[in-house]
Amino acid sequence: VLYLIWAYVPETWLFSLGLTYWPQKYWAVALPVYLLVSVGIGYILLFGINMMSTAPLNSTHTITDNFAKKQQQKKFQEEAIPALRDIPISEVNRMFFLPEK
């Protein structure tokens, strides 16, 4: 509300009230423009940051990560559903691509 009052009331009226130290009126238009431009650049920036933080094709992050390396093997129980774990990529590949159906 204060912002709107400052933007619209002419300077002479504000001076007559005794309040003289305000920023220049130029900023009443400049600040919203700055905000909108930074929102627009933020779109592009976010896109760029996403692309840069994608793991490259030759990094081990595409295969495993810290949690998978340190997981513990639960003992195999008869007639129970096996425990949830990260299956290594060699096993997954063999299951997908090797059997001839």
Next chain:
Amino acid sequence: MAEERRFLSASGVPIALRRRQHSASCRELAVRGPRLQLRSLSAATSAVWLAAYGLFALCENSMVLSAAIFVTLIGLIIYLHFVKIDQESLLVIGSLGIQVTSAYASGKESTTFIEMGQVKDVVINEAIHMQKVIYYLCILLQDPEDPQGVSEVVPLFQSSKPRLDCLIEVYKSCQEILEQRKTAPQSS
């Protein structure tokens, strides 16, 4: 014994896979991309020369034209020698190692050899690459003192990017040879 089959790459250009079996434990798989097309070469050359002629019409400096000629010649040589890969091949020798060669259009060949002790497995991995998810074949390297962990990932066929059907063929061929080292562990 050699056979050649046609496939498509990830971007839609036709590629050819050639499989040669040298012996029971040695196979060579080569993926060949398309040669440099005359129409793309002439399109690029005429675009550069038209731009140079437009600049010359603006600024009346005849050096622009000769500079454009040099730029096209040198650009073509650099492209053929450093960028355009004609054929990528994989030579798997059972007890020795894997050799990866890239042959450029100017005749240059760059080779990498990975010995079998370092190779953990050859797998088809999928990853995000430039707003697409692609399948690519890669060699998993292991540390000698840590046989469970993967120390490095070496992606193969980076410039010809075959699709999944071609990759499955290459994967099956490689696995046939890699399985032999488990059943024959006499070599140190």
